[in-house]
Amino acid sequence: MFKNLILALLVIFSVSSCSDDPTEEKEPLTIGSLVDVDGNVYETIVIGNQTWMAENLRVTKYSDGTEIPLVVENNAWGDLQDGNVDKAYCFYDNDEEEYGGDYGALYTYAAAMNGAPLIEVNTQGVCPDGWHIPSESEWHELFDYVGGVVTAGGYLKETGTSHWKKTESDVTNEYYFNALPGGSRYLYDGTFDRITSVGYWWSSSENTEYDAYAVSLSNSTLGVYTSLYGKSYGFSVRCVED
Template sequence: MLMVSCASEENLPTATVKLAVVVTSNVFDVKSDGAVVNANVSEESTAPVTNRGVCWSTATEPTVGSNAKSDGENGGGSFSETITGLVPNTNYYVRAFAENKAGVSYGNQIAFKTHLVTPPVTDIDGNVYETIQIGSQLWMKENLKTTRYCNGDEIPNVTGNNWFSLTSGAWRYYDNRSENNAVYGKLYNWYAATDARNVCPCDWHLPTREEWLALINHVGYNGGKLKSVTGWNGPNTGATNETGFTGLPGGFRGSSNLLFYFGTEGGWWKNHVNDEAFVLTSFSDGLGNVVLGKTTGASIRCIKN
């Protein structure tokens, strides 16, 4: 007589159950007290994943026995987890994990460092800006919004077609929409950006070509480390904002009175006679340098004296 029996999943021998395959994809949006981790779990086993998340520590190879956070979901697939409560200016190690009947499996380890806490800066109009230490430089992590120079003199708001013929400082909102100001700041022509009265908050200044180059060298020519992970149109290639610079695509007011690249490109004036700007784009994790023309409207970031 032939006898056949079937075992339920719960009764399968442990040896037939494989650990889930886990990948810690990247760490982005690092702050002074937290970061976001992307991960992926592949259920390449005979048992489902019942728990998944990330674990972190100041020591290498963190485990669920140290600091761990589950994402509240079962099964495989991609997920993101925000970790908080970290200590500023500290090195951390993080890796994703997944659990099934075979045990807990871990992804690759990624190291990151939380940002130093730096004081905000206030401009002549009372706008308050967050700041970020990147290497030896202290930067504003927001685009400039002021309507006055450091000495209190007004910067004219020019909205008409005479913008093209200006030979003195002016500012405008992209597409004359004031709602763009909160996130993207204002657009300034080269004359305003480089005026001796100083468009930046007092004790801060428009970065020189050499100061921009120092920033570029610090990130290894990787523009993704300078781009905000939000506020861009897709694909926002390579954006991690690892430095906290939070570059945003404020677009341009062209010398020919055209508006272009809002949402896909950001350009920031350099303090240079050749009306140069530093540029980031949604379609690349690279970075560039362009000559815009003195009547072009572009964004401004300031650096501490």
């Protein structure tokens, strides 16, 4: 019986040692770079089986050189009611110098998608060649990889308060995604809101001709949210590699 007890203890020790090795190291981060048609350079990051931009997009043209319409006036933005046709972009508060470099630009769904039909797979839209607007499922592949929607924000948001109004102590930016709160532009009257507090990013996945899915991160929670929004909202864009 004593020998059996010793064997049982050895098995338990062996299993616990294999499953909880304090010296086990995480895979090193794979950081790259990407250049858009305007010459802007972005860092990229490999997370699981995906490669993501580690910054918000700030391009003003499509990859073929076609200009994206810049809409400045609030009432003109409010007139963008055809969510599949009315392409527009802007910088928060129409101040590219103050906000563009760090937070990127805000795009309507039509601008982000460049008018592509929903049936297309890996829609390039406003992204550089070889990259595309992530679908809702691709966003959730990312969230699942970093631990699920309840805590994903802690692993994806930039740390500190240089860009976030406040951050929780559990925010680590462990995967170097550098999520930033670029705010939004309201679809009905073109007003700007919530920079430094909330980041919104388009997915390619639409619900109807009027609305599509976007994901958001807030300074008040570690969770990530997927919701439907009118297509004429101005939101940030992150691209994922084909």
